Amino acid sequence: xxxxxxxxxxxxxxxxxxxxNIIKQCERVYLESYTSILSCGQExxxxxxxxxxxxxxxxxxEQRADEILDGAENQSIxxxxxxxxxxxxxxxxxxxxxxxxxxxxxxxxxxSIMNAVGCCGLQLYHFGETVSxxxxxxxxxxxxxxxxxxxxLKHGLHTLCLLDIKVKEPTLESLMKxxxxxxxxxxxxxxxxxxxxxxxxxxxxxxxxxxxxxHKLSENSLLVGLARxxxxxxxxxxxxxxxxxxxxxxPPLHSLIIPNGRLHPLETEFLQQFAELDLQKS
Amino acid sequence: xxxxxxxxxxxxxxxxxxxxNIIKQCERVYLESYTSILSCGQExxxxxxxxxxxxxxxxxxEQRADEILDGAENQSIxxxxxxxxxxxxxxxxxxxxxxxxxxxxxxxxxxSIMNAVGCCGLQLYHFGETVSxxxxxxxxxxxxxxxxxxxxLKHGLHTLCLLDIKVKEPTLESLMKxxxxxxxxxxxxxxxxxxxxxxxxxxxxxxxxxxxxxHKLSENSLLVGLARxxxxxxxxxxxxxxxxxxxxxxPPLHSLIIPNGRLHPLETEFLQQFAELDLQKS
Numbered sequence: 001x002x003x004x005x006x007x008x009x010x011x012x013x014x015x016x017x018x019x020x021n022i023i024k025q026c027e028r029v030y031l032e033s034y035t036s037i038l039s040c041g042q043e044x045x046x047x048x049x050x051x052x053x054x055x056x057x058x059x060x061x062e063q064r065a066d067e068i069l070d071g072a073e074n075q076s077i078x079x080x081x082x083x084x085x086x087x088x089x090x091x092x093x094x095x096x097x098x099x100x101x102x103x104x105x106x107x108x109x110x111x112s113i114m115n116a117v118g119c120c121g122l123q124l125y126h127f128g129e130t131v132s133x134x135x136x137x138x139x140x141x142x143x144x145x146x147x148x149x150x151x152x153l154k155h156g157l158h159t160l161c162l163l164d165i166k167v168k169e170p171t172l173e174s175l176m177k178x179x180x181x182x183x184x185x186x187x188x189x190x191x192x193x194x195x196x197x198x199x200x201x202x203x204x205x206x207x208x209x210x211x212x213x214x215h216k217l218s219e220n221s222l223l224v225g226l227a228r229x230x231x232x233x234x235x236x237x238x239x240x241x242x243x244x245x246x247x248x249x250x251p252p253l254h255s256l257i258i259p260n261g262r263l264h265p266l267e268t269e270f271l272q273q274f275a276e277l278d279l280q281k282s
Numbered sequence: 283x284x285x286x287x288x289x290x291x292x293x294x295x296x297x298x299x300x301x302x303n304i305i306k307q308c309e310r311v312y313l314e315s316y317t318s319i320l321s322c323g324q325e326x327x328x329x330x331x332x333x334x335x336x337x338x339x340x341x342x343x344e345q346r347a348d349e350i351l352d353g354a355e356n357q358s359i360x361x362x363x364x365x366x367x368x369x370x371x372x373x374x375x376x377x378x379x380x381x382x383x384x385x386x387x388x389x390x391x392x393x394s395i396m397n398a399v400g401c402c403g404l405q406l407y408h409f410g411e412t413v414s415x416x417x418x419x420x421x422x423x424x425x426x427x428x429x430x431x432x433x434x435l436k437h438g439l440h441t442l443c444l445l446d447i448k449v450k451e452p453t454l455e456s457l458m459k460x461x462x463x464x465x466x467x468x469x470x471x472x473x474x475x476x477x478x479x480x481x482x483x484x485x486x487x488x489x490x491x492x493x494x495x496x497h498k499l500s501e502n503s504l505l506v507g508l509a510r511x512x513x514x515x516x517x518x519x520x521x522x523x524x525x526x527x528x529x530x531x532x533p534p535l536h537s538l539i540i541p542n543g544r545l546h547p548l549e550t551e552f553l554q555q556f557a558e559l560d561l562q563k564s
Binding site for chain 1: 288290291293294295296297298299300302303366367368369371374375377378381389391392393394396397398400401403405406407408409410411412413414433437439444511512548551552555
């Protein structure tokens with residue numbers, strides 16, 4: 001049996017009782033290490049489970065899936081994923097490969113940022129399409145996610161923005177060499193994301209002038225920044241896009257929400273606790 | 283401290299280790315019983331936790347919140363919710379009331395149907411607004427959710443349809459009496475939902491003829507029906523809206539997904555295992 005087990009939001013105790021029981025009786029246990037990060041570190045997990053974990057990076061998952069699945073016809077093999085198992089396409093792909101080999105599969109669900117963002121008080125069923133905001137560099141500044149945000153705003157929907165994670169990215173120079181060298185991991189902050197959004201907003205506002213104000217992202221739009229959701233050190237702040245650029249929410253992971261322009265009174269009331277200004281007046 | 287703890291998808295072992303540890307040291311533990319259902323039953327939970335639970339129905343949560351929060355300034359009180367704590371507005375409201383009283387609050391997240399539907403292989407970030415399909419009766423057939431489905435289809439987004447649950451609904455006759463009598467609980471099946479959708483589709487297709495085919499729901503549209511997600515008896519079926527009306531997925535809870543008309547190849551490949559027909563050709 002091949003198990004994919006969601007670890008939830010990242011504390012060792014966020015695993016479900018079901019997931020923990022499975023881990024304890026598995027032959028090998030892999031820990032996926034590149035689509036998200038484990039806020040607590042591998043050692044803490046190993047201590048909590050009372051067993052060793054095999055770190056699975058992008059190369060292993062995408063190119064050596066056979067190695068992971070080896071023996072799962074007769075043995076129990078587990079693959080641990082931060083959040084819920086269906087948060088990333090690569091995990092869906094692993095399940096398909098297992099099925100092709102005639103291996104039985106089982107999934108243990110858990111919380112993920114996709115549903116845990118409800119903690120800011122914005123109702124989950126009012127969210128539209130989720131977008132990913134990638135890191136820009138000097139030459140590459142993609143902004144196609146802006147159109148999705150605009151479409152959500154137009155339809156009165158909130159947008160969850162997943163912020164870029166760069167883990168185990170080879171350095172440009174090392175791509176030429178035999179031995180790969182990696183850049184230090186980077187996690188986009190709400191401040192960095194707001195900076196990129198402000199650039200797009202100032203460029204777009206020159207282009208199109210006649211959309212209704214509440215359907216458009218502007219530097220005055222209300223944003224919600226979230227850090228370390230579900231952890232004791234969780235932080236949430238609600239402020240304008242302009243102010244978000246100067247917000248420091250500390251260590252990763254960060255997420256950003258662009259609420260629609262027509263909040264439900266209960267949403268406003270709940271968000272108020274994370275705002276310095278009176279949201280009812282803004 | 284007032285805790286709201288998500289129970290996940292409904293098996294006793296779906297609770298997180300963190301949640302279970304909190305329950306064990308709480309003064310009182312409430313179990314919310316009306317926005318979802320517990321597939322395993324209260325007794326099984328009590329046995330698993332080794333303690334008694336207080337059932338909290340709609341009347342208690344909405345009208346006697348003070349009773350639930352009583353003493354939480356100094357004691358630990360837990361409120362258990364199927365899925366994730368932020369799945370229903372009433373729970374957000376409870377947190378606000380606690381904060382008004384100066385009571386500290388803490389939330390333990392878990393999987394909910396909102397993220398667990400990823401198990402059919404449709405990518406979560408391609409979902410648009412979630413809709414609720416209510417039970418119709420002879421006089422009341424609301425269909426406003428159809429416009430949201432249509433808007434999602436137009437923007438290439440999947441729609442998760444949450445199906446109606448009627449728990450502890452007073453009978454019409456008993457509303458006149460002093461003593462309330464309740465109807466038996468009802469849970470909408472994918473077949474019932476498909477029946478209502480077909481009625482809307484046949485009505486609407488008479489009204490508007492010139493929308494592009496792939497942006498419109500029709501009796502040939504591909505739908506995905508899910509039952510008892512996350513449980514051993516989980517069932518998923520992918521078929522046309524027409525055929526979904528005749529599908530029997532057994533006991534509750536059921537959910538329905540209306541995928542967009544432009545599936546990603548990996549989504550098609552994963553969905554194929556739940557379909558009788560070849561999805562690549564349809």
